[in-house]
Amino acid sequence: MALPSPAQGSRPAHTGKQRVLVSSTSSDSHTWNLVFLQLMLEEMGNQVINIGACVPDELLIAECRRHRPDVVVISSVNGHGFLDGKRMIGRLRAEPDLARMPVVIGGKLGTRGSSVFGRHLMDAGFDAVFEDSAGIEPFRSYLELAPHAAELEATA
């Protein structure tokens, strides 16, 4: 399920090629999901900075500052994505310079699966939440539409 928020946060602001920072959560050591996302995002024409697995919150914050990406994509498949993601986004949003950076999360976010996490994670500060049960398409569409959505907002 994709839950792009109409009201809060911000969207990737560039048209065309975007700089996307891909990261896992602090407790998740899986990497094939991150490699898959990198290949897919590159195929879509984006530039990818992939900072890998088991990323502590402080490191993610530092890398967001260093690279200033157009969008941050968090992927987790170990079932702790809900807990890790909620804590991480709270800390990131508490940094004034990162409060409006577009950050989305997706994967297998809980051990019991399914759509109960989306709203909580949106409320915690994510701009969109993608659960693996819906497949990759909603995420792909979100990224494709995001730059144009920003244009529309600008001209509205």
Place this chain on the structure above:
Amino acid sequence: MTASVPAPRQGRFGTAVAAAAARGQLVVQPRMGMPLVADMQAGLAAVRAARAATVGTITLDSYTRVGDHASARRALADGSDLNGFPIVAHGAEVTRRMLGALDDPGFAIQVRHGSPLPLGIVQALADAGLDATEGGPVSYCLPYSRTPLNEAVDAWARSCELLAEKVPGAHLESFGGCMLGQMCPPSLLVAISVLEGIFFKQHGLTSVSLSYAQQTSFPQDREALAALRRLAGEYLTGVAWHVVLYTYMGVFPQTEAGAMALLRSSAVLAQVTGTERMIVKTAAEAFRIPSVVDNVQALEEAAAAARTADSAQASQADDSGLYEEARALVEAVLELDTDMGRALLGAFARGVLDVPFCLHADNAGNTRAYVDSTGRLQWLAAGAMPVRAVAPAGASRLTADGFLTMLSHVQHRFDGPVLHSRARFPLTSSSKA
């Protein structure tokens, strides 16, 4: 095994594998680690009693791996679950008593962990009277940790020296042939295994093994294992060595029949290549942590397949120049420094070694691999490594969808076409030791 004069010193583990090899028997070994002493002891006893030449495994839990022994002690006190045997929390005396109760001083046991900083673990296993473990400065750092490679190299150097000093004849296996479990072309797996073996030798070990994980093609794997043996013979003089094969570590078949067929194919591969030891996988692997019964079944199935393997009937080895490619990688690293630790650091910094799809900050990340139309692993991009990439006809870039198909290539082949539609998303597969 190498014959050299004077014979290098080998403890219980190296001796047990050499004795089985002399009888023409493949040694089979499970992955296994339970938190409680009674369960761990029962598991080891069941492995020893299996109808096969076996060695035992004590896999450590995640807290112990990262040195958080307080959490391991708390979990033991609370009766909460741990994913392995907390050797430090139990203490050397408890572990010694458990091993004594097995009442078989000849039964060889390896401690498995996965730590890039293993000094405390090496100290604990030596104190408990154990004499074998595995890993390596590259193979336990790049795939699973954020530890800087230079810290892992220093820690492994000190750990090797401690092990060699405290337990003469102790055995150390390089996990270098298993990088990321899947999608790494064989020449690089062979080279890293040999380089870690040389590292162990430089730091005082006299009994080592080199690993290789079964990949996507029997003829290519057969060529790789022959190359590994040839290079071990050339670079590990004065050290007793053997080769250990891992049954496929990537996305595993979902059907019992498919899983067992893949396990048997690895046993045949081990037997026809003269491989001395094999780490098995179970049919339960794709769904849950295997039980002792699952493990014993897998050990016996693998041993039976190895006994009846017919070299003439198995697919022959490729002749693709894999030995030359692996040797070029080894030589390019040796040229950088006489100290193997510094040579490895230089090699990764320059991209002379560059593991495809490895996201560690100390890996250059300029290489990519693919499974070709014949099922063999090939280089799509070789970065700065002294090997040549052979792009597939028609498509020179890896698509995300193509990559998913490659991750599941072996699963699909062994499960058969009927299961394609039921194949699970392959991205949650984990390939840890």
